[in-house]
Amino acid sequence: MLRDLNPYNPGSGLTPPALEGRGAEIDAFDLLVARSHAGAPGRGMVLHGLRGVGKTVLLNAFARHADAHGWFIVPVEGRATKAGHLAARQKLVRSLGMAARRFAGTASRTQRVVDALRSVTSFSVSFGGAALELGVEPFKGRADSGNIDIDFEELMEDLAPALREQGGVFGVFIDEMQDLDSELLSALLAVQHKAGQESWPFYVVGAGLPSLPSSLSEARSYAERLFDYRHIGALDVVAARAALEVPATRLGASYSEGAVQVLLSASGGYPYFIQTFGKAAWEAGEGRVISVEAAENAVTEGTYSLDVGFFPARWDRATPAERNYLRGMALDGESGSATSEIAGRLGSRPSSLTPARAKLIEKGIIYAPERGRVAFTVPGMAGFIHRQHDIWAEE
């Protein structure tokens, strides 16, 4: 086994050696891109699911595909804190400016194109604090009121005719969309709404936690109709097997059937865990065929590496009160908990636990699948909490 060639790639947003099991989503997105060029009005797309299922990887694959088909890509990432909200806005302005510059580079300099670039410049002064160098003066009185709702719409009103004239499409790709500030989110939804009505070549493509669809509906009641919502979950058995086996096969290695079973069952089909256990199995394997024994060692090693990396990345961000809440939840395993039940368990009034719950939701560690219930956003979190004896001994 050539250890240096380990093909597996566990890590946030890291491109997997084989992107398996997402054919339906990829086909749907390819169709969206094809339709966008035909001028057909379309909806954007929203990917939602637990941590580590491959939303970022899929969103990036979409963005690459759209870019290769001539879209102007505007990447943005939501972040939950106040500073993060500001950073996301600045990133939006910068990305928009870069996309506008690429557009200017390919478009002929018609009046519509000049107006569009002037509007982007105004918008960048209002929200980015500095004019982008697009070689035009700001458009006075357009996209510069300082109110993002109005300005974003005016910007698109000026940009859309130019895009249409030149056959261009703008796509805003937003990761961690649940963490955008609510004003920016509402503005984006309003523009996507208008884009559908007016056939503007503008699409929002987002990814985020399972709660994302309901937060979008709360922000704008029509959000339900704006997007093709896709739940991204664990891989099915066939895809999970391929995600594990294909990278090894390419390098002339393979797994015994027993080893595949051990690794797939430990991973639960979750892409992050498949990469982690695959990587550990490659390291544990000797010879060209990875044995059951190597797979079992890999599960031990892989679990250890998750316990010092993937899980603490969340656990360590919780305060003592929040950790107490998480412990209360862990007793229900992975299936989620009734909030009233947790309160009973912790001997507290439900209202006194509300701040801890709200903070954990804001930090993206738990979410509310329905009223009165909470669940971990991180698959395997309950198991992790149970494995940590010192976590139970704390405080």
Ligand SMILES: Nc1ncnc2c1ncn2[C@@H]1O[C@H](COP(=O)(O)OP(=O)(O)OP(=O)(O)O)[C@@H](O)[C@H]1O
């Ligand atoms: N379809 C897939 N097949 C195989 N591996 C995958 C697949 N999708 C993602 N992965 C791997 O899973 C890991 C997690 O992917 P990614 O970071 O995209 O997940 P995520 O859903 O965005 O997680 P988070 O919610 O924490 O941001 C990465 O190591 C990636 O290489």
Ligand SMILES: [Mg+2]
């Ligand atoms: Mg992600």
